[in-house]
Structure formats: C-alpha cells, structure tokens
Amino acid sequence: AQSVSQHNHHVILSEAASLELGCNYSYGGTVNLFWYVQYPGQHLQLLLKYFSGDPLVKGIKGFEAEFIKSKFSFNLRKPSVQWSDTAEYFCAVSAGGGADGLTFGKGTHLIIQP
Amino acid sequence: DAGVIQSPRHEVTEMGQEVTLRCKPISGHNSLFWYRQTMMRGLELLIYFNNNVPIDDSGMPEDRFSAKMPNASFSTLKIQPSEPRDSAVYFCASRLNGLEQYFGPGTRLTVT
Numbered sequence: 647a648q649s650v651s652q653h654n655h656h657v658i659l660s661e662a663a664s665l666e667l668g669c670n671y672s673y674g675g676t677v678n679l680f681w682y683v684q685y686p687g688q689h690l691q692l693l694l695k696y697f698s699g700d701p702l703v704k705g706i707k708g709f710e711a712e713f714i715k716s717k718f719s720f721n722l723r724k725p726s727v728q729w730s731d732t733a734e735y736f737c738a739v740s741a742g743g744g745a746d747g748l749t750f751g752k753g754t755h756l757i758i759q760p
Numbered sequence: 761d762a763g764v765i766q767s768p769r770h771e772v773t774e775m776g777q778e779v780t781l782r783c784k785p786i787s788g789h790n791s792l793f794w795y796r797q798t799m800m801r802g803l804e805l806l807i808y809f810n811n812n813v814p815i816d817d818s819g820m821p822e823d824r825f826s827a828k829m830p831n832a833s834f835s836t837l838k839i840q841p842s843e844p845r846d847s848a849v850y851f852c853a854s855r856l857n858g859l860e861q862y863f864g865p866g867t868r869l870t871v872t
Contacts, residue, residue: 680860682863688865689851689863689864689866690851690853690863691863692860692861695860736803738803746808746816747793747795747805747808747816747819748793748795748803748805748861749805750802750804751802752802753802753803
C-alpha cells in the first residue's frame with residue numbers, strides 16, 4: 647500500500663517569498679503523483695500532476711513540482727507567492743496505471759501574510 | 761460542464777438516524793470515488809467504482825457504511841445508523857480512464 651508524508655503541517659510566508667512544500671511517498675512500483683489545493687470553503691482542485699516523462703512538471707497559478715525518483719519525493723515550488731495562495735495543499739499518489747484511488751498526505755496549511 | 765455534483769451540501773442529523781449522501785459524476789467519466797476528510801485522519805479513500813462496479817471498499821470504516829452506483833450518473837453513500845464520529849466532509853470524485861480525479865464540493869455531515 648502507498649503512503650504519503652508531508653513534512654510541514656503549517657507554513658507562514660510573506661508575499662513574494664519563495665515556497666517549497668515537501669512531499670515524500672512510499673510505494674515500490676510505478677506511481678502517479680499529484681498536488682491538489684483546497685482554498686477556504688472550497689473543494690479540491692488539481693494544481694499539477696506527474697504520470698511519466700519530464701520529471702519537472704508545471705501546473706496552474708505558477709506552481710511547479712519535481713519528481714525525484716531516487717528520493718521518492720515530489721516537492722511543490724513557487725518562486726513568488728501571493729496572498730491568494732493561502733490554502734491547504736495536499737500531495738497525493740496513486741499506483742501507476744491509474745487503477746487505484748488516491749492516497750493523500752495530511753496536508754500543509756499555507757498562510758501568506760500581506 | 762457542471763462538474764461533480766454532490767447533495768446535500770450540509771447535513772445535520774441526530775445519532776442513530778440514517779444519512780444518505782448523493783453524487784453525480786461528470787458525464788462520460790467511468791470511475792467514481794468517495795473520500796472522507798477529518799481533522800484527525802485527513803483525506804481517506806472509502807470506496808471506488810469502475811464502470812459502476814465497486815472495486816475496492818477496504819476503506820469503508822464499518823458495516824454501517826454502504827455505497828451504491830446503480831448507473832453511470834449517480835452514486836449514494838449511506839450511513840445507518842449514524843454516530844457522532846461520522847462527522848466529516850465527504851467528497852465524491854470522478855475520473856476518466858486513469859486520468860486525474862475531479863472533486864465535488866463535498867457534503868459537510870454533522871451528527872449530534
């Protein structure tokens with residue numbers, strides 16, 4: 647079974663700061679990797695995904711993530727955050743082939759101070 | 761596209777009552793998932809269906825929980841009898857052929 651670990655439960659940054667949220671997964675086979683965002687009071691939205699190919703993936707709203715297979719990591723980055731990025735961020739994994747449901751990390755609550 | 765539709769958006773019920781949550785997936789999607797979100801346990805997969813057939817229900821917490829998908833455009837998650845520890849946000853998601861999942865707005869369930 648897969649598991650996902652997000653190291654930072656709460657992160658507070660000032661606007662224009664750079665962001666990196668850590669995500670490590672545990673699974674022996676091929677994986678699909680995702681980052682979802684949940685804005686206050688809203689449902690989960692997909693930020694970006696990795697299925698195969700270029701390990702550096704770009705998503706919406708200026709976010710990107712890098713899949714490092716040797717480290718079982720899929721960290722999320724953004725060079726300059728905005729106040730509107732305040733939200734809960736979830737890393738998730740599914741088995742390659744997409745046959746399974748998603749296993750989520752516990753989430754990181756990001757607060758951007760103006 | 762209307763996206764994944766869930767109803768009700770909020771449900772408050774008393775312990776022991778039956779609760780039914782409803783989900784309409786995105787038209788054409790062939791997989792449907794039910795998740796539960798709590799502060800303590802985060803987001804957990806309860807059950808998922810492929811082509812209306814339940815594939816994995818190992819995440820369903822107890823026999824009090826049951827889910828059905830009578831056709832490609834409708835699914836229900838039922839809790840009978842409900843307990844206070846069932847209070848959570850329940851999300852439905854749908855997917856087409858192994859691609860990313862699209863989530864509904866969730867149902868916030870409070871059992872008193």
